[in-house]
Amino acid sequence: MATPNGLARIETHGKKKHENGVCHDDSATPVRAQTIDELHSLQRKRSAPTTPIKDGAATPFAAALSEEERHRQQLQSISASLASLTRETGPKVVKGDPARKGEAAAKGAPATPQKHHQHHHPAAPTIAVSDSSLKFTHVLYNLSPAELYEQAIKYEKGSFITSTGALATLSGAKTGRSPRDKRVVKDEAAAQELWWGKGSPNIEMDEHTFLTNRERAVDYLNSLDKVFVNDQFLNWDPENRIKVRIISARAYHSLFMHNMCIRPTDEELESFGTPDFTIYNAGQFPCNRYTHYMTSSTSVDINLARREMVILGTQYAGEMKKGLFGVMHYLMPKRGILSLHSGCNMGKDGDVALFFGLSGTGKTTLSTDHNRLLIGDDEHCWSDNGVSNIEGGCYAKCIDLSQEKEPDIWNAIKFGTVLENVVFDEHTREVDYTDKSVTENTRAAYPIEYIPNAKIPCVGPHPKNVILLACDAFGVLPPVSKLNLAQTMYHFISGYTALVAGTEDGIKEPQATFSACFGAAFIMLHPTKYAAMLAEKMQKYGATGWLVNTGWSGGRYGVGKRIRLPYTRKIIDAIHSGELLTANYKKTDVFGLEIPTDIDGVPSEILDPINTWTDKAAYKETLLRLAGLFKKNFEVFASYKIGDDSSLTDEILAAGPNF
Numbered sequence: 001m002a003t004p005n006g007l008a009r010i011e012t013h014g015k016k017k018h019e020n021g022v023c024h025d026d027s028a029t030p031v032r033a034q035t036i037d038e039l040h041s042l043q044r045k046r047s048a049p050t051t052p053i054k055d056g057a058a059t060p061f062a063a064a065l066s067e068e069e070r071h072r073q074q075l076q077s078i079s080a081s082l083a084s085l086t087r088e089t090g091p092k093v094v095k096g097d098p099a100r101k102g103e104a105a106a107k108g109a110p111a112t113p114q115k116h117h118q119h120h121h122p123a124a125p126t127i128a129v130s131d132s133s134l135k136f137t138h139v140l141y142n143l144s145p146a147e148l149y150e151q152a153i154k155y156e157k158g159s160f161i162t163s164t165g166a167l168a169t170l171s172g173a174k175t176g177r178s179p180r181d182k183r184v185v186k187d188e189a190a191a192q193e194l195w196w197g198k199g200s201p202n203i204e205m206d207e208h209t210f211l212t213n214r215e216r217a218v219d220y221l222n223s224l225d226k227v228f229v230n231d232q233f234l235n236w237d238p239e240n241r242i243k244v245r246i247i248s249a250r251a252y253h254s255l256f257m258h259n260m261c262i263r264p265t266d267e268e269l270e271s272f273g274t275p276d277f278t279i280y281n282a283g284q285f286p287c288n289r290y291t292h293y294m295t296s297s298t299s300v301d302i303n304l305a306r307r308e309m310v311i312l313g314t315q316y317a318g319e320m321k322k323g324l325f326g327v328m329h330y331l332m333p334k335r336g337i338l339s340l341h342s343g344c345n346m347g348k349d350g351d352v353a354l355f356f357g358l359s360g361t362g363k364t365t366l367s368t369d370h371n372r373l374l375i376g377d378d379e380h381c382w383s384d385n386g387v388s389n390i391e392g393g394c395y396a397k398c399i400d401l402s403q404e405k406e407p408d409i410w411n412a413i414k415f416g417t418v419l420e421n422v423v424f425d426e427h428t429r430e431v432d433y434t435d436k437s438v439t440e441n442t443r444a445a446y447p448i449e450y451i452p453n454a455k456i457p458c459v460g461p462h463p464k465n466v467i468l469l470a471c472d473a474f475g476v477l478p479p480v481s482k483l484n485l486a487q488t489m490y491h492f493i494s495g496y497t498a499l500v501a502g503t504e505d506g507i508k509e510p511q512a513t514f515s516a517c518f519g520a521a522f523i524m525l526h527p528t529k530y531a532a533m534l535a536e537k538m539q540k541y542g543a544t545g546w547l548v549n550t551g552w553s554g555g556r557y558g559v560g561k562r563i564r565l566p567y568t569r570k571i572i573d574a575i576h577s578g579e580l581l582t583a584n585y586k587k588t589d590v591f592g593l594e595i596p597t598d599i600d601g602v603p604s605e606i607l608d609p610i611n612t613w614t615d616k617a618a619y620k621e622t623l624l625r626l627a628g629l630f631k632k633n634f635e636v637f638a639s640y641k642i643g644d645d646s647s648l649t650d651e652i653l654a655a656g657p658n659f
């Protein structure tokens with residue numbers, strides 16, 4: 001009831017009054033807390049206990065005990081991961097946010113640090129180890145996206161929530177990978193097994209240098225108040241799943257990997273045990289330039305024998321994702337499984353397509369197809385059981401992203417998604433996807449289930465179509481060609497694309513890039529190993545190869561235009577539907593490519609690029625220039641045999657341009 005001056009009347013009675021069944025606003029039950037601290041502790045309830053161990057024998061008491069024991073083992077495992085190799089013992093790790101000291105205890109969470117009470121170990125040397133052994137390292141273990149948002153926003157400069165709920169972050173000075181700073185330990189085994197030398201992405205380092213960098217990363221991480229630890233999986237094929245641990249200093253990195261790797265269930269996490277591979281990401285901290293081999297302040301180091309990767313001097317999150325991909329390129333072929341730098345989707349009838357291509361050619365865009373099930377956008381395995389995605393998320397480019405052209409990616413940019421290096425309105429927090437002020441390589445990392453028609457689990461049958469994507473800024477490759485097996489191998493080994501370096505300042509020469517297996521930066525073995533496996537699998541399962549140019553039409557960059565995405569989608573539709581298998585074809589000069597004369601929904605004249613060039617002489621000249629570049633690139637492979645079948649090798653050599 002209101003008083004004459006409009007203010008609510010102060011109720012002086014202790015008892016609530018219910019008049020005519022009407023409940024007045026003073027009738028709410030009082031808060032169940034005696035103090036502010038207690039009130040705040042009520043706000044967040046303890047998570048439901050992790051799924052009980054299946055044996056069913058556990059009484060409530062036994063379950064509580066084993067949960068404590070599991071926590072202890074988990075902390076011990078993390079402490080072992082973070083151990084200095086020279087001081088041998090691991091740091092004292094404790095779970096939880098250091099900013100919330102006391103809260104955990106109040107709520108009954110296990111806050112007991114490992115070996116807390118062993119400071120005066122009788123066997124300890126009298127000369128104290130170092131100050132670092134006196135401090136605790138707080139571990140934020142497999143935090144949820146909401147918790148990681150709070151950590152990022154509170155402690156990491158440049159973290160904001162965008163108008164659609166994504167977490168906008170900055171990756172610092174590096175906004176792309178640093179392939180020239182990626183090193184692999186060349187021990188005896190690696191010297192034998194891996195691809196070294198010209199063209200190889202594996203730049204050598206020795207074991208000692210690796211350990212020096214590892215120690216630097218571990219010391220840096222342990223010097224912090226807290227580190228983030230993710231325990232996750234790679235590969236949806238349950239028989240070939242890999243357990244990975246990522247230790248990082250930034251909530252951004254932890255959320256990125258939460259999205260990109262496969263997220264374990266609570267039950268899977270309980271039996272996680274020791275990881276198969278560990279990443280130490282000390283990206284904010286540079287490597288020591290006086291350390292042997294170091295040529296910059298950035299070093300990304302892989303040690304296959306130790307199953308470890310160390311990152312110093314770059315915060316670009318893609319290093320972690322693609323570093324693990326490299327590891328899979330080593331581990332999987334050893335098991336007879338082909339690892340692929342490709343996107344992958346599946347039609348409603350179970351027809352699977354692979355999309356190979358270098359960065360920016362359309363793997364993510366074209367595998368994310370509203371009419372098909374998405375298996376994955378970037379990294380896959382092809383085993384005797386079919387295909388499986390290595391990852392649990394997608395990493396889409398955002399530059400010029402439009403809701404109309406790429407609705408599924410657009411809609412995936414919501415709460416939980418990491419948005420790297422984008423520019424947004426400071427008040428509305430609306431992202432301007434056309435803005436390249438920070439970098440052109442703006443990115444969104446989201447869990448694959450953010451795409452409505454994701455195929456979960458991300459596995460599928462053997463591929464029916466193998467689509468090789470090239471973004472040809474020379475504008476001479478046809479929008480689509482059907483390839484025979486030898487041509488597929490030729491183009492797979494070549495791994496061609498041509499982008500334009502700096503689109504900003506006027507017309508620049510298209511830059512031809514050849515990257516073996518459409519992913520030379522990630523392969524570990526010689527390209528012919530992967531090529532032989534691909535040829536064998538395509539033959540065995542009857543897959544058809546296609547070359548699709550998602551680049552220029554009507555002239556080279558500066559004269560023509562990029563092929564419209566809706567046309568490329570129509571072309572891809574015609575491949576999936578089988579329409580293109582029975583179409584009429586003609587053969588092109590020089591590259592000897594079979595091109596269809598007609599495709600539903602695509603103007604026929606663009607199918608043969610010569611029609612779209614007004615200057616026919618310039619077309620011929622550009623075509624020959626590109627063919628020459630292909631030839632020159634392939635020279636290094638000419639002396640290699642591909643597989644056991646030497647006639648295939650000869651056919652592949654003959655499948656390149658002829659002029």
Ligand SMILES: Nc1ncnc2c1ncn2[C@@H]1O[C@H](COP(=O)(O)OP(=O)(O)O)[C@@H](O)[C@H]1O
Pocket residue numbers: 357358359360361362363364365366377396397398399406550551562563564565566568
């Ligand atoms: N015809 C086309 N086909 C494919 N992508 C196109 C086309 N035209 C423009 N694009 C743009 O090119 C980019 C392709 O990048 P993306 O799919 O991320 O490549 P990848 O995953 O292979 O690195 C996207 O930004 C997409 O919008």
Ligand SMILES: C=C(OP(=O)(O)O)C(=O)O
Pocket residue numbers: 176177318322358359360364378395
């Ligand atoms: C993440 C990457 O892959 P892509 O550009 O192929 O999507 C990368 O090359 O850093």
Ligand SMILES: [Ca+2]
Pocket residue numbers: 598599600601602603604
């Ligand atoms: Ca037509």
Ligand SMILES: [Mn+2]
Pocket residue numbers: 363364377378395396397
């Ligand atoms: Mn991609």
